Amino acid sequence: IKKMKISGENLEKLKSLIDAAATIGVVSHVNPDGDNLGSSLGLARILRNHGKKTQVIGHDEIDDYLKFLPDLKYYTKDYKDSYDLLLILDASEMDRIGDAIPVAKKSKMTAVIDHHLGGKIESDLNIIHPDSPATCELIYEIASRLELPIDKTSATLLYTGIVTDTGRFLYSNTSKDTLEIAGHLLELGADKEYIYTNLYQNKPIKVLQFENYLISKAEFMTDRVFAVSSADAVSKFDVQMGDCEHVASVLRDLEGIEISMLLKEYGNGEYKVSLRSKNVDISKTARENGGGGHINASGFSIFDNSLEQAAEKAREILKNIQ
Ligand code: 5GP
Ligand code: MN
Numbered sequence: 001i002k003k004m005k006i007s008g009e010n011l012e013k014l015k016s017l018i019d020a021a022a023t024i025g026v027v028s029h030v031n032p033d034g035d036n037l038g039s040s041l042g043l044a045r046i047l048r049n050h051g052k053k054t055q056v057i058g059h060d061e062i063d064d065y066l067k068f069l070p071d072l073k074y075y076t077k078d079y080k081d082s083y084d085l086l087l088i089l090d091a092s093e094m095d096r097i098g099d100a101i102p103v104a105k106k107s108k109m110t111a112v113i114d115h116h117l118g119g120k121i122e123s124d125l126n127i128i129h130p131d132s133p134a135t136c137e138l139i140y141e142i143a144s145r146l147e148l149p150i151d152k153t154s155a156t157l158l159y160t161g162i163v164t165d166t167g168r169f170l171y172s173n174t175s176k177d178t179l180e181i182a183g184h185l186l187e188l189g190a191d192k193e194y195i196y197t198n199l200y201q202n203k204p205i206k207v208l209q210f211e212n213y214l215i216s217k218a219e220f221m222t223d224r225v226f227a228v229s230s231a232d233a234v235s236k237f238d239v240q241m242g243d244c245e246h247v248a249s250v251l252r253d254l255e256g257i258e259i260s261m262l263l264k265e266y267g268n269g270e271y272k273v274s275l276r277s278k279n280v281d282i283s284k285t286a287r288e289n290g291g292g293g294h295i296n297a298s299g300f301s302i303f304d305n306s307l308e309q310a311a312e313k314a315r316e317i318l319k320n321i322q
Contacts, residue, residue: 004145005141006129006138010127011145018047018085020084020085021083021108023083023084024044024054024055024086025080025083025085025087026044026054026055026086027056027057027104028088028090028097029091029096029097029098030097030098032060032075033164034066034161035136035165036090037066037072037161038069038157038158038159039090039113039135039139039158040056040075041071041074041075042136042150042154042157042161043143046143046149046154047148049149050148055080055083057076057100057103058075058077058079059097059099059100062075063245064242065202065203068202070153081102081103082103082106082107083108084107084109085108085110086103086109086110086111087110087113088104088110088113088114088121089135090115091121092118092128092293093120094122104121110123110124110125112125112126112127113142114127114128114129114138115128115129115132115134115135115137115138116130116292116293116294117130117283117287117292118283118292130294133162133165133166133171133175133178134165135165136161137161137162137177140158140185150188151188151189152189152190152191158190159185159186159192160199162181162182162185163182163195163199166178167249169182172296207237207239210234210237210239210243211250213237214227214247215247215251218251220257223258223259224257224321225257225259226263226311226314226318227261227263228265228311229247229262231265231267241265248262248275251276252276252278258278259275259276259280259282259321261274261275263314270302271310271314272302273286273289273299273300273301273302273314274297275299276296277296280321282296282321283298285298285317
């Protein structure tokens, strides 16, 4: 693959940080998704195979749909309070790494490897490429160029993140490079059948019923649509909040719809908003509201004491997107 994204200087710096570290921690954002876990577990495995003691800092319960991933035993809550090198992956703001913020403060060195717009984490090295569709693609580039072997399991992990963040190789962020990298990961033994059947052919019927319910309650307004995933709905259908993952993109993909918004009630007054668009840059709106993300997929939080009020705030934000 000829067109690589990371500068030679940054790559060298990363290599020297890795070489100098006896202990390495890898951390990503809370509410882990496919690219987050694929890149963290994949890089950690590559570094362990290279002889480096590497842990992945685990924050939350992992949603059931991702529990098929290999190496989850390395996603641990039993992490150190500092590392020689902490690698912060797939996160553009410090508050995204939740309980691990003190680890970032205490670790000797930190490096960010990310593909979100407008990264704001202070660190010793920033490898940030918003034109990359997935952090997993950047990890692939790092491993290839530093000649760190990608074994079968690492290939499966990296392939997973590319599949999920490109919407199965369909979103506009999918490039020729992406497909070539995916092809190379297959050559290295990525198990695409295993990934496909687990990610996309294993949906519990109750999750489909939950999605249908959320979609049936969606409010349509000209070229945009607003939906709510309440804690009540989650418990009524006996699912997890992460099971509404696809609702925002299903609604966005409808004829005549440009932007979708999904409000998720997390409890303790926190509501997470997922935004999806076809052409409009919705990352601006997410950033204005304290969040971030990508041009066509972004998110932010609203804090309020009632679902109704949070929904009203969210609707206003949606109506006002230019
Ligand atoms: P999702 O809607 O799937 O939670 O997130 C879509 C994209 O927006 C992801 O790339 C995610 O990392 C980003 N994102 C979601 N919520 C936040 C947030 O609160 N802050 C920031 N900086 N990014 C977010
Ligand atoms: Mn990502």
